[in-house]
Amino acid sequence: MNRPGLTVCTLACALGVLGVLLSGCSQGGKSRGHELRKAGQDPIVVGQDPAAPAATSTAPAGSATLFGPPVSEFFVDPTTSQGFAPLTVVLDDRSTQSPTTWAWNFGDGSTATTQSPTHTYTTPGSYTVTLQTTNGYGAGTTVTKRDVVIVANTDQGSRFWYENDTYGQPFKTHDAARAAMAQEVLTLVNAERAAASVGPLTYDSEAERAALAHSEDMAARGFFDHVTPEGWQPEDRLRMMRIFGYLGNGENVAVGQPTAQIAMRDWMSSPGHRANILEPSYTHLGVGIAGSQPHWTQVFLIR
Numbered sequence: 001m002n003r004p005g006l007t008v009c010t011l012a013c014a015l016g017v018l019g020v021l022l023s024g025c026s027q028g029g030k031s032r033g034h035e036l037r038k039a040g041q042d043p044i045v046v047g048q049d050p051a052a053p054a055a056t057s058t059a060p061a062g063s064a065t066l067f068g069p070p071v072s073e074f075f076v077d078p079t080t081s082q083g084f085a086p087l088t089v090v091l092d093d094r095s096t097q098s099p100t101t102w103a104w105n106f107g108d109g110s111t112a113t114t115q116s117p118t119h120t121y122t123t124p125g126s127y128t129v130t131l132q133t134t135n136g137y138g139a140g141t142t143v144t145k146r147d148v149v150i151v152a153n154t155d156q157g158s159r160f161w162y163e164n165d166t167y168g169q170p171f172k173t174h175d176a177a178r179a180a181m182a183q184e185v186l187t188l189v190n191a192e193r194a195a196a197s198v199g200p201l202t203y204d205s206e207a208e209r210a211a212l213a214h215s216e217d218m219a220a221r222g223f224f225d226h227v228t229p230e231g232w233q234p235e236d237r238l239r240m241m242r243i244f245g246y247l248g249n250g251e252n253v254a255v256g257q258p259t260a261q262i263a264m265r266d267w268m269s270s271p272g273h274r275a276n277i278l279e280p281s282y283t284h285l286g287v288g289i290a291g292s293q294p295h296w297t298q299v300f301l302i303r
Helices: 011-015 176-195 205-221 234-240 260-268 271-278
Strands: 005-009 034-038 044-047 082-084 087-090 101-105 118-121 125-135 138-152 248-255 284-290 295-302
Touching (some): 205 284, 205 295, 234 248, 260 271
Parallel strands (some): 005 034, 082 138
Antiparallel strands (some): 005 248, 034 248, 044 138, 125 138, 248 295, 284 295
């Protein structure tokens, strides 16, 4: 007979140490952990390149400065920037202040100097793209967009990280019954936080997408962990779902609990899971439920 289990993802993951088997579950189940992890930087950084020379004005003497150095910006269509190799991506320059030169770094060792280049990625991986522009007033800002292009191999990972969530397809959602269970988890979490004098969490549709994908993946491939068989950590999975801009994250998982009340009872019986549920700095929560033997995932975010 299968017995309910738990895992919790903790700060130990930031040190490369995954959660350990716990015995405190009231169902006798197992538990791993991934606690709060603070993001090291915002995934999109816009600012003056420290390595670039200081911008100097070359405007004619006595003339009014109408513009100044450019402000670099670009757009990549998210429906075409994820896919299988070879993947061709169009990078659309959106810079202001009339730039006259463009210096692109595509993150795979290739560069370009055209305004809005097209680039083909041939090797699977996540790619960070950087653009710096200049005009007659000098060097402008540098914009860096981390993991803006994701190239998958046909034999890499689970279809659940690509199916129905990328390539312009509908986002992942629960059916009505499991959507109600997910909302019940939120209600129970906020009740526990209120009892501990901690502020409530807001339900987050992006966190739900990541949670549901992980629950589907675990149920379909028969594993139970925060790390996928190919080694993707929770932070990797958030990037795969194009979820950026958060300041920290955590995750609880469980398997075998038939109801939200039992899942919450087991999580609250385990110190690591309880710590995630009551962590004051978390602001948002998404819940994923999948499989005939329910696989539960809570994704916590600091927004």
